[in-house]
Amino acid sequence: MSASPIPETNGGGLESHVTVQKRAYYSPPWADVSIIGVAGSSGSGKSTLSQAIVKKLNLPWVDSFYKTLTPAQSKLAFANEYDFDSPDAIDFDVLVEKLRDLKAGRRAEIPVYSFAKHARLEHTTSIYSPHVLVLEGIFALYDPRVIELLDMGIYCEADADTCLSRRLVRDVRERGRDIEGIIKQWFGFVKPNFEKFVEPQRKVADLIVPRGIENRVALDMMVQFVEKKLFEKSRHHREALSRLEVASKDSPLSDRVVVLNDTRQLKFMNTILQDIDTDPEDFIFYFDRLASLIIEQALNNAHFEAKKIVTPQGYEYKGLVSTGEVCAVIVLRGGSAFEPALRKTIPDCRTGRLLIQSDYSTGEPELHYLRLPDDIASQESVLLLDTQMATGGAALMAVQVLVDHGVQQDRIVLATYSAGKVGLHRLTSVFPEITVVVCNMLDYQQERWVEKSIYLSTTKELKGKA
Template identity: 40%
Template sequence: MDSETLSTFSHSIKNGSISAPDPPKQPFVIGVAGGTASGKTTVCNMIISQLHDQRVVLVNQDSFYHSLGDDTLAEVYDYNFDHPDAFNTELLLSCMAMLKNGRAVNIPDYDFKTHKRIGPGCKVNPSDIIILEGILVLHDSRVRDLMNMKIFVDTDSDLRLARRIQRDTVERGRNIQNVLDQYARSVKPSFEEFILPSKKYADVIIPRGGDNDVAIDLIIQHIRAKLGQHHLCSIYPNVSVIHSTFQMRGMHTLVRDVKTTKHDFVFYADRLIRLVVEHGLGHLPFTEKQITTPTGSVYPGVVFCKRLCGVSVIRSGESMENALRACCKGINIVNL
């Protein structure tokens, strides 16, 4: 590393000029759809309980039902609560947009006994993960476009009906005959017309709902992998970000410290550069090659697919040439 390159590199690191400002972190939005009483809430609660180390907020589509007027309330048993028009989708989109932009929002409180919104609503703060749950969250393309993952909970219709009867009679004060009449008149037809067709948009389909531990575990693993991905990787698909360790942070601390000597700066900068070179080599194409070890056993190894050549960008690239030569014996380097 020549003195001019060292001076420029040192000044850039210590002043932070080589680091672009981080864009606002976008939350990971999960949509969970399915028929009435399919187990959507159970699935959501299981996801939340396993992501206890993340900030998670649950938004229910049921909160965005339209308040019913007196004329509609008089014939409430003829009202179709499973139709897309029963929801205030514009308000849902507005609230979700605010959460995605890092702003707190008031989610409406809906009373299923009076069929009206009550109070000022519940304040919800922006979080790392937003779960949007409801029977029709996959129906509207505008709502789907907000999601990073779309889940459909698929449960047997007889089981869903049994659960709905229990829920509506115990929690919502309805009698069994009214529940059955409503199911036959609007719930079942709406499921077949609007909800079931939205299943095709799901990234993941969970049979048996909350009883399917394997499917939920796979979903949790996928979410954790996505959350661990650096935000730049989602913006630039070809960018690979090296996972930061305490060792790397310690070396960055030394090279950024104004009191660090020139000798120590060069030493730790070279170490960091070598880590970058080694990480980059791991992304080059390899092909399998079996070799025989000195003990006579066969080892399934790999070799580079093609011969390597380094391209050095003047000044910025010169500081990395020694590390590349140390990792790749005899490599040719072309200067630009």
């Protein structure tokens, strides 16, 4: 349900539109991760096979879910007398928890285990937004809870002599262990546990791969399976974006889209920025001025509370004070152009970064890098900075990332230099409570020329000073 737009002008000379609209639904591409489990005996080639799939398709790979050892267990481990090849050594509860987080589209902190120290390390590996994940380990197909979460189960097998020789080479080269200890562990734990716990997983596997990495046919089959999954996810995501565009085409613009009033001063600065003959120094100077205006308007949407103060002259002044901290998240690479203005406006502002790029073949936005303040969910306001928004695909993904990290919609303010109406409709129909501050609103899609101009202007300026 929607109402006709009612043009308004607020006290700051900013034009907006009042609307009532139904919220649309958007499911990010990482909301249903496909997980491939690769199991097999120690030395069967499962790690090499997993790494080959990862290398071919640039996928995340996890294999470190051993339990934290007690001092007594650690002593046994250094004496090669602790059984790492028993299901009891694996922390299945943590594994299932992390896999469920990933299936739900949430970030997961994967533990890192050091075989040289026989202990979990303090740091973890963050995994976020994978389309497909490879889970590798001798018990990848052991726990029924894990099997339920898998889209494909693979079992690697090789003869015992080959497995032992591979384990000898790996443990000496990568884990700093001695040959005598490796052989002792092999016959004491590895071989008996293989027959008891590992080999039965063969029955639940979707694909059995003899000879591991040497089996090129099996490797090609797995790669084709993953590529098919990736293609299906990409197609569904692009179809969802297209449906959003159709659904919002005739809808009025949200009242939470704030467009800077097109004053003579604003037109003057826009003319300079869009003139092909503009000097590099002038381009940078005037873009910084405009960026400052955009950020200042974005800060008007932060949360404030009333406060009375006493002036040096002894008068009482009824003013406002911010109710909390403001942080900024820069959408790379275009959002970096806002940093100089951000530092002038809020010198001590903490920042995070997102890198979202569109796939060259499908046009689908993909998240490549993520670094956010640890307490971003408790920030009073979060400024999301990007120079331009066309279709809204990258903006949808960026806002979804913030929401996934606990940021409330009404605390997110997207600040951008220019935005297409289609992209604005898409974004605000899915996230109706966020605020968007834009300098130029366009009826058409425009290529990302601002960041290119900033880069060229900066390069010319540096060369001129050299």
